[in-house]
Amino acid sequence: MDKSEISLDRMRSFVRVAERGSLSAVARELGIGQSSVSRHVQELEDALGVALFARTTRRVALTEEGARYYAHCLQILRLVERAHEEMQATAEAPAGVVRLSCTAAFGTRQLSPLIFAFQDRHPDIDIDLSLTDERINLVQEGVDLALRLGPLSDSSTKLRSLGNSRRLLVAAPSYLARYGRPRTPADLAGHQGIRMTNIAGSDRLVLSGPGGERFEVPFGGRFRVDHGLAAREALAAGRGLGPAHRWLVDDLLADGRLESVMPDYAVASVPLSLLIRPERASIARVRLLIDYLTAEIARIPGIEPS
Structure with missing residues (x-):
C-alpha cells in the first residue's frame, strides 16, 4: 500500500x-468486523514501515513509534472535524453525535428530560447516553462529556x-410510625438505615448541627444497595431512613410519600461536575450541549451554586 492511500x-x-x-x-464500537480493524492497522504499519503496536494475547500497546504517530493522528483528525464543523456552521445547524455519560440515578430522574428538550431544539444532533456509576476514562471509552x-x-x-447537590435525611411516614421520629443524632441509634455500598464511608452518617456542630454516628441496616434508584424505592417503601439527594426524592416529598427527618441537622452536599474531553470541547454540537446543561441543571431542585 502506498503512503498516499492512508485514509x-x-x-x-x-x-x-x-x-x-x-x-x-x-470492532464492536465501530460496528465492523475485527478483521477489518486489524487490516486497517496492518495497512498503516505497512505504509509507514514501522510497528505501531506491540501485541500480546490479551491486548495491544503502542510502541514508541506508535505513540508519536498517535499524537500526529489526533491533531489531523481534530483539524478535519473542526474544518467540517466550520463549514457546516455556515450552511446549516450543528449535526452529529454527542456521546454523554452520567451517573445512573441522575441520568434517569433528571438528565433524560433535559436531553429530550435539547434534541427538540436541535433535531440534527444525536445523543448517545450511557448511564453508569463507574468512573470511566473518557478518552478510552470515546465519551465527549x-x-x-x-x-x-x-x-x-x-x-x-x-x-452542589443538596442532600437531606428522609423517611416514609409508615417507617416513622413504626420506629418513631428521631430528633437528635443520638436518636438514630437502632434505626434502620438505607445505605449505599458504592459510596466510601457510607457506614457513618455525618451531620452538621444548628450551631455548626459536627456529629458522626454509625449508620447501618438490613438493606444495603449500590444504586440510587433502588435506595429511593426502599425509602418510599418504609424500609428505613437515609440521606437522599433532593432531586432524587423531590416528588416523593411533595406528595407526602417521604418526609424530611431532623431538618435542623444538615447532611453534607455533594459536588456535581461536568467532565469534558479537551479535544472535543471546541466542536459546535458539544459546545451547545455544554452550555445548555450548565444553564438547565442549575434549575434542578436541590442543585445549589458552588
Missing part, C-alpha cells in the same frame, strides 16, 4: 485501538462545576 478511516481505527487497547472492543457526583481528581479532562 482517515484507517487513522480513526488506529486511534481508537490505541485508546482502548483492544481490537475486538473497537460526563456528569459526575462527588469529588474528582482526573487531570486529563476539563472540569466545569455545575454546583
